[in-house]
Amino acid sequence: MFDNLNWWEIGALLLLALLIFGDRLPAVISDGLRMVRNLRRMATNATTDLSRELGTDIQLQDLHPKAFVRKHLLSEEDEAAIRKPLQGVYDNLRADVASVHEELKDVATAVDPASRPGKATGGASPAPVPRVSYDDAT
CATH class of the missing domain: 1.20.5 (Single alpha-helices involved in coiled-coils or other helix-helix interfaces)
Structure with a gap:
């Protein structure tokens, strides 16, 4: 995610986040992490439910329509x-x-x-x- 950012840009983003959220920054970070965990749990539950309904093992990457059709249909x-x-x-x-x-x-x-000009051959044509x-x- 941060492959295209250098240290100055990351520092500027952190400073901007500190200016925007101030003392609430730790709470905002924890809320964001909680939201990511909930999204992961929902995706895992959805794939588990879909696997159970179809009677086959489905991974998250299998939910791409082409991969799904190729693998299961x-x-x-x-x-x-x-x-x-x-x-x-x-x-x-x-x-x-x-x-x-x-x-x-x-x-x-x-x-x-x-054999290029100016080499050891005395300027012979190539x-x-x-x-x-x-x-x-x-």
Whole structure:
């Protein structure tokens, strides 16, 4: 939660809270913590009740609609049938990315850093870089 705040910003927030709430700040903090505990307890009770009603074990992250449908309503065959049309597209995309990666590695090995101007070769011109046609990948 406080990953994006530095110490000055946290100090400024604490000072602002002290100015706004004054002597009531400890009571406000305890009320806030009590509210967070109550919300957690309510979420736990709701998942427990839902698990009991459905007859299956449900975690809080399972309440996301997609995860809920995938875990509790679809069979493995249904999920495989849904994924099957997209699997070919995924495989083709992965193969294209792998081939582009290999071509880039070939280009990188073709360019010799010692042959650049001003290096030990006495200012010789660099080796020509092979051009990669991206029309084939589309």
